[in-house]
Amino acid sequence: MFAVLPLLASLLAACGGDEDSGPPTLNWYNFPDDSGALQKAADRCSQASGGRYRISYNKLPRAADGQRQQMVRRLAAEDSSLDILGLDVTWAAEFAEARWIREWTGTAKQQAIEGTLAVPLQTSTWKGKLYAVPYNTNTQLLWYRSDLVPTPPTTWAQMLDMARDLDRQGKPHYVEIQGAQYEGLTVWFNTLINSAGGSILNPSATEPSLGPPAVQAATLMRDVATSVAADPSLSNQMEDQNRLAMESGVAAFELNYPFVYPSMRTNNPELFRNFRWAPYPRVDADRPARPTIGGIDLAVSAYSRHPDLAFEAALCLRNRENQLTAALEGGLPPTLRALYDDAAFIKEYPFAKEVLAALESASVRPLTPAYQNISIAISHTLSPPSGINPVSSVDTIREQIDEALRSEGVIP
Amino acid sequence: MSMQAEPAGAPPPPEAEQVRQGKAAISAGARQERRLGWLLCAPAVLVMLAVTAYPIGYAVYLSLQRYDLRFPGQADFVGLSNYGAVLSSSFWWDAFWVTLFITAVSVAIELVLGMGLALVMHRTIFTRGVVRTSVLVPYGIVTVVAAFSWQYAWTPDLGYLAELLPEGEAPLTERWSALWIIILAEVWKTTPFMALLLLAGLALVPEETLKAAMVDGATAWQRFTRIMVPLMKPAILVALLFRTLDAFRIFDNIYVLTQGAQDTGSLSILGYDNLFTALNLGIGSAISVLIFICVAIIAFTFIKLFGAAAPGAEVKR
Numbered sequence: 160m161f162a163v164l165p166l167l168a169s170l171l172a173a174c175g176g177d178e179d180s181g182p183p184t185l186n187w188y189n190f191p192d193d194s195g196a197l198q199k200a201a202d203r204c205s206q207a208s209g210g211r212y213r214i215s216y217n218k219l220p221r222a223a224d225g226q227r228q229q230m231v232r233r234l235a236a237e238d239s240s241l242d243i244l245g246l247d248v249t250w251a252a253e254f255a256e257a258r259w260i261r262e263w264t265g266t267a268k269q270q271a272i273e274g275t276l277a278v279p280l281q282t283s284t285w286k287g288k289l290y291a292v293p294y295n296t297n298t299q300l301l302w303y304r305s306d307l308v309p310t311p312p313t314t315w316a317q318m319l320d321m322a323r324d325l326d327r328q329g330k331p332h333y334v335e336i337q338g339a340q341y342e343g344l345t346v347w348f349n350t351l352i353n354s355a356g357g358s359i360l361n362p363s364a365t366e367p368s369l370g371p372p373a374v375q376a377a378t379l380m381r382d383v384a385t386s387v388a389a390d391p392s393l394s395n396q397m398e399d400q401n402r403l404a405m406e407s408g409v410a411a412f413e414l415n416y417p418f419v420y421p422s423m424r425t426n427n428p429e430l431f432r433n434f435r436w437a438p439y440p441r442v443d444a445d446r447p448a449r450p451t452i453g454g455i456d457l458a459v460s461a462y463s464r465h466p467d468l469a470f471e472a473a474l475c476l477r478n479r480e481n482q483l484t485a486a487l488e489g490g491l492p493p494t495l496r497a498l499y500d501d502a503a504f505i506k507e508y509p510f511a512k513e514v515l516a517a518l519e520s521a522s523v524r525p526l527t528p529a530y531q532n533i534s535i536a537i538s539h540t541l542s543p544p545s546g547i548n549p550v551s552s553v554d555t556i557r558e559q560i561d562e563a564l565r566s567e568g569v570i571p
Numbered sequence: 572m573s574m575q576a577e578p579a580g581a582p583p584p585p586e587a588e589q590v591r592q593g594k595a596a597i598s599a600g601a602r603q604e605r606r607l608g609w610l611l612c613a614p615a616v617l618v619m620l621a622v623t624a625y626p627i628g629y630a631v632y633l634s635l636q637r638y639d640l641r642f643p644g645q646a647d648f649v650g651l652s653n654y655g656a657v658l659s660s661s662f663w664w665d666a667f668w669v670t671l672f673i674t675a676v677s678v679a680i681e682l683v684l685g686m687g688l689a690l691v692m693h694r695t696i697f698t699r700g701v702v703r704t705s706v707l708v709p710y711g712i713v714t715v716v717a718a719f720s721w722q723y724a725w726t727p728d729l730g731y732l733a734e735l736l737p738e739g740e741a742p743l744t745e746r747w748s749a750l751w752i753i754i755l756a757e758v759w760k761t762t763p764f765m766a767l768l769l770l771a772g773l774a775l776v777p778e779e780t781l782k783a784a785m786v787d788g789a790t791a792w793q794r795f796t797r798i799m800v801p802l803m804k805p806a807i808l809v810a811l812l813f814r815t816l817d818a819f820r821i822f823d824n825i826y827v828l829t830q831g832a833q834d835t836g837s838l839s840i841l842g843y844d845n846l847f848t849a850l851n852l853g854i855g856s857a858i859s860v861l862i863f864i865c866v867a868i869i870a871f872t873f874i875k876l877f878g879a880a881a882p883g884a885e886v887k888r
Contacts, residue, residue, distance in 0.1 A: 228847055235640055235850075257641050257850075340832065395744050528641040532849055566639035567652075569660040569858075570849045571836070 183465050184213050185472050189245030189294075190226060190455065191218035196481075196489040204475035212468045214243075214476070223247055223342065227531075234259040234460065242463040243473050245455045246291055248282035248523065249530045252364075255290040256528040260458040263289040267470040278521045279494045283456040285526065291456035294477045295491035298450045298517045299350070300510060301437045302405065302413040302420075304430065307331060311437035314444050315379055318412055322388035325411055333410035334383060335401035338393035340542035345524070345534045346451045347414075348541060351376035353449040353522035354442040359537075359560070364527040367560040369553055377541065377549040379442065384544035388412075394543035406430065414439065416453070417510060418490055436510045439517060449522040454494070492518075532563035535570050627863070633856035640850035653857035662841060663858070670837040673750065674818040677757045681814060682807075684758065685765030692766065693773045710763035718827035721756045746833040753835065756824045761817070765810050772806020773799070808877045815873070816866055838862050 189197060201214040219226040230244055234254070246254060254260045263271055271292040272280065283291035301318075303311050307330055312318035318334060325332035337343030352359060357372025384393055390404055398415055405413040406427045413419065423431045439448040457473040459466055475481070482493040487507050492514055498504050499515040508514065525533055536559035540552050562568030637649045657663050688706055695702045709717070724730035727741050742748035776799050784794050800807070822839040825831060831840040842862060846855030 224848065231640070231850060232847070253641050253850075257643060395741070535848075562656075566637060566642060566645075566851050566853070567656050569657055569662050569841070569854055570844055570851075571662040571665075571831075571841070 182208070182210050182213050183468060184215050185242040185463075185465060185469055186215050186217055186240055187243040187245070187472070187476065188217045188219050188230060188241055189243075189457075191221055192489055194489040196485045196487075196491075199484055199488075200476050200481035203481065204472055207475060208468075208472070212465065212472060214472055219245070230254075231259075234462065237462050239460075239462045239464050241460045242465060242469040243476070244458045244460055245294065246458050248279070248296075248452060248454050248456060249534070251283045251291050251456055251458065252285040252526045253528040253530060254458060255285040255288070259461050260290050261461055261463075261466055261470075263292065263459075263470065267474065270474050274495050274497055276494050276496055276518055278452055278518055278523060279454060279456075281523050282452070282454070282526070283458075291458035292473055292477055293494035294455040294457045295482070295485055296452050296454035296494045296518060297416050297492055298452050298514060298521055299414050299416055299439055300450075300513055300517065301439055302415060303435055303437065304331070304411055304433050305435045306433040307411045311435065312412075312440055313438075314441045315383070318440050319383065319386055319388050322386065322411065326387045331409050331411050332388060333390045333404065333412070334388040335390060335396070335404050335410045335413040335415065336383070336393070337397055337401060337414075338384065338389075338542075338544050339395050339397050339400075340538050341397060342534060342538065343397055344538040344541055344544070346453075347380065348376055348537055349451045349522060349524050350439065350449065351379055351442055353451070354439075354446065356443070356446060358522075358525075359533065360525040360527060364525060366564065367557045369557055373553045373556070374549045375442065377547050377552050380541060380544045381547040381549060384547070389545070394545070417492065417508070417514065420510070421490065436513060438513055447520050448517075449520055450517050451524055452518065452521045454492075527564070529563045529566070532568060532570050533560050536560060536563060536568070539571055630856045630859050630863075633852050634860045636853045638852040638856075640852060649853070653853045654861070656854060657857050657861060663838075663861075665834055666836050666838045666841040669750070669835060670819060670821065670839075673754055673757065673821055673837065674815060677754045677761075677818050678811065678814050680754070680758050681762045681765045682811065684762045685769050685810070688762065688766035689769035689773055692770050706766060707763045709760050710767075712760070714760060714823045715827055717760055718756055718824045721752065721824075722828050725752055743829055744833065746835060749829050749833055749835045753821075753824055753828055756828065757818065757821065760824075761814060765814055768810035768813065769803065769806060772803035772810075775806065776802045804877065808873065812870060812873045815869055819866060819869060820862065838865070 187201060192198070198216050201216040205213045219229055226245075227247070227250060230241065230246075233241055234257075244254075244260065246260075251260070255262075268289050271289060275293055276296065279293035279296045280289075283289060283293055301311060307325055308321055312321055322332045322334055337347055349359060352369075352372050352375075355372035355375045357370055357376075358368045359373075360366070361368045383389060390396060390410065392400065396404070398418075401413055401415050402419045402422055404410050405415075405419065406423055408427070408430060420434070420436075423434050439450040441448045457477060459469040459473060463469050477494070479495055479498065482491075482495055483498060483501065483504060485491045486493050486498065486504055492508075493499070493504070496515075499511050505511045524530065527533065537556055540555045540559070541547055559568055563570075634653055635648060635650060637645060637647045637653075639645070692699070692703050692706060722743065724732040725743050727733045727736075733740070733742070736742065742752060780798055780802075781794055784798055789797065820839050821837045822843065825835060825837055825840050826843070829835045831837075831844065836844070838858065839862065842855055842858040845851050845858055849855070
């Protein structure tokens with residue numbers, strides 16, 4: 160049996176051995192992109208390096224949980240074959256605290272910060288240090304049908320009134336929003352609590368903040384879910400079901416990401432003519448809404464054998480040219496401020512101005528290593544939205560967040 | 572071995588001594604043989620210790636720690652408090668009852684169907700090979716692959732089974748319908764295994780006894796309950812024990828079909844989520860150890876209940 164070990168060792172060595180010849184390969188792990196924009200960026204950067212490195216784009220699983228699990232499993236085992244990691248905006252704190260990713264310092268940090276939007280940059284910062292560079296961002300807008308709604312609502316209360324009116328007239332009146340028990344429900348809650356002037360955690364992320372804004376947010380979610388504006392399948396809906404419902408013509412409003420726009424153009428040209436967008440509705444009339452941002456941050460693995468090259472390559476992958484390609488071909492909103500004035504981008508993104516405005520007032524989800532537990536606690540407690548009891552639901556969330564921050568809680 | 576221990580060409584000792592020495596020589600030889608036996612199985616024992624005892628011991632050790640991969644700096648010995656956290660959590664008890672329900676229902680159905688299939692396989696004279704092979708097909712399919720086909724089959728607009736339901740029904744998104752689909756997938760998959768174990772038991776029932784009973788006027792049902800079942804008891808125990816332990820640790824079907832949503836998660840799913848999603852090795856290991864204890868209790872109960880029919884009981888007789 161022990162005779163096999165040297166054999167195994169030589170096999171393992173052979174697996175990693177191809178790096179000895181030619182330039183080092185940097186393995187970039189990111190979400191699976193079907194548009195080809197990411198592969199194009201990898202090729203361009205390999206070319207531009209002048210033979211100093213070659214980037215290999217490796218596709219992670221489609222679902223966010225699967226992406227995180229693969230990376231976490233491999234990093235916990237100190238796998239040196241990961242170099243550049245595409246992290247969801249909610250993971251940087253966790254990976255940094257576990258010491259799986261490297262801090263950005265010096266010139267690399269300067270280049271990462273320069274010209275980058277402030278809110279996305281927050282997501283890659285943990286305890287005052289930069290741990291990743293924002294790749295793309297994303298945020299929700301209010302989409303509506305101008306044939307049913309001549310002027311878009313500015314608050315949730317107005318929107319619900321309009322839905323009731325449309326209902327009385329027997330017209331399509333649903334408000335499409337993510338109500339299934341998953342991350343999207345947490346995003347909805349986070350947007351509402353921040354729009355109401357509160358937050359889920361205190362600024363230093365050591366304990367829950369919640370309070371009256373949380374109760375206000377939970378109350379609003381319940382009111383939407385129990386009103387005529389609610390889609391009957393609200394409690395099972397994610398972004399894609401919302402998109403399909405809007406395209407099928409049963410809804411008047413939709414809170415969703417910009418990917419719904421090209422989709423409507425292709426799937427229902429008839430409705431597309433009246434398909435308009437507006438800023439995310441406010442909770443309080445006198446306070447702008449603070450929609451939650453999504454997106455990807457690029458980090459360098461702590462176990463990478465070529466960290467310096469990896470920092471350089473990560474910066475290349477998100478440079479102006481590659482972000483523009485990702486925006487035009489992959490539909491990913493860029494994190495470089497300057498691109499929102501780029502003519503080519505505005506042509507493809509007629510709502511560029513609204514997206515930029517939303518990003519500038521946007522909120523981030525709680526920045527804490529325990530984010531996964533907190534998100535699960537929230538989505539589990541607030542599902543189904545029609546069953547929310549604002550005060551006791553918020554109490555439950557507070558207890559579970561307390562436990563999660565002490566890593567004592569069992570997650571469902 | 573003992574032959575070689577005898578010195579060759581030594582003068583024959585006196586008779587009485589020869590007997591005594593002979594005895595001594597045999598026991599010395601036996602001792603040596605025993606030592607050789609231990610030496611021969613030592614590598615296997617070491618490997619077993621390395622692959623089972625070590626992980627179990629390590630899991631127990633981890634379960635006594637606050638050990639969260641995300642907070643490596645805060646690892647600390649916390650005694651039994653992880654067990655307290657798990658046992659006082661409603662998520663543990665929800666998952667416990669779900670697991671128990673799936674185990675009890677699926678094993679009961681499998682036993683009945685498995686017995687039927689075993690009788691068919693036992694009695695078939697023509698095309699026996701074809702019958703046995705086709706019965707075993709579900710067991711030969713990888714569970715995850717089968718679970719995906721069940722998932723697609725029950726997805727609205729996609730699957731042939733969802734087609735049979737009224738418009739707008741999504742059975743995998745409702746708790747009870749999802750649980751029944753999980754049980755269906757489990758039963759479909761493992762009934763052949765049950766049947767195979769029971770078939771081995773059927774082979775133990777002597778044909779003459781059955782014929783004699785028939786001559787005495789026993790009905791088919793009487794022959795089944797009075798002769799076959801008692802004689803098959805050890806085989807039934809083994810089949811039930813194996814399947815109960817397996818079913819109690821159910822993971823793959825649920826992981827593919829619902830991911831544990833709508834409170835359909837089993838204990839193994841709970842352990843997995845706490846280990847791999849929450850990265851909480853302390854809590855996750857406590858859950859694993861508790862599952863291990865549950866499994867031990869089930870095994871112990873079975874042996875006690877069936878008493879003399881337990882495997883290995885004959886040796887003591």
